[in-house]
Amino acid sequence: MTESSPATVAALKADSFGRILLMEGPNGRFVRRDLGATPWWLRLPAWWLARREARALAKLAGMEATPRLLAWDGRWLDRSFMEGAAMYQRPPHGDVGYFRAARRLLQRVHRHGIAHNDLAKEANWLVREDGSPALIDFQLAVCGNPRSRWMRLLAREDLRHLLKHKRMYCRQALTPVELRLLKRHSWIRELWFATGKPVYRFVTRRILHWEDNEGQGPKP
Secondary structure (H helix, E strand, O other): OOOOOOEEEEEEEOOOOEEEEEEEEEEEEEEEEEEEOOOOHHHHHHHHHHHHHHHHHHHHHHOOOOOOEEEOOOEEEEEEEEOOOOOHHHHHOOOHHOOOOOOOHHHHHHHEEEEOOOOHHHEEEEOOOOEEEEEEOOOEEEOOOOHHHHHHHHHHHHHHHHHHHHHHHHHHHOOHHHHHHHHHEEEEEEEEHHHHHHHHHHHHHHOOOOOOHHHOOOOO
């Protein structure tokens, strides 16, 4: 290893789609998604997901409270490291300010033409040292015209997932409008639960032998 080569500090996550590594480089710490250990039969979907993340991060262009894309070469995706704990690790119980800031953050992401598309997972919401929110893991993100019907629908689903977390941790602060939105289920959700989710569970649990517990951390 040369003086300028980055060194692995810790493995943050490992699954069939690659490894997430905390790295130390000349300019400080960053996070690397390494596809090198991906089985050959999963390399194409792993590459496709990483490319989606790289595209979304490039569009965000280092926006506050989101990762900054550092590099993407088809095998390694490097993004800036963000200090903070996952929502399930540092639950924002009764923290109205957190959820107000989280909604503003989500609106800024949507104005950039990006729907995160994976916000049911608490692991993708960070609670930073100052108590403010941040978003990570954009590998399922969809990019498009923020005014199109499709992107508005996906943005509404992003918001519904945020409001589910608010209902869990700050229920008393839900407004009447937010309560009505929570009760409205889009056709995307119904289609996913009827078709996509059973397939996802079969592939991840029966074939890949791993379970993410909806991003809420390990089961006791």
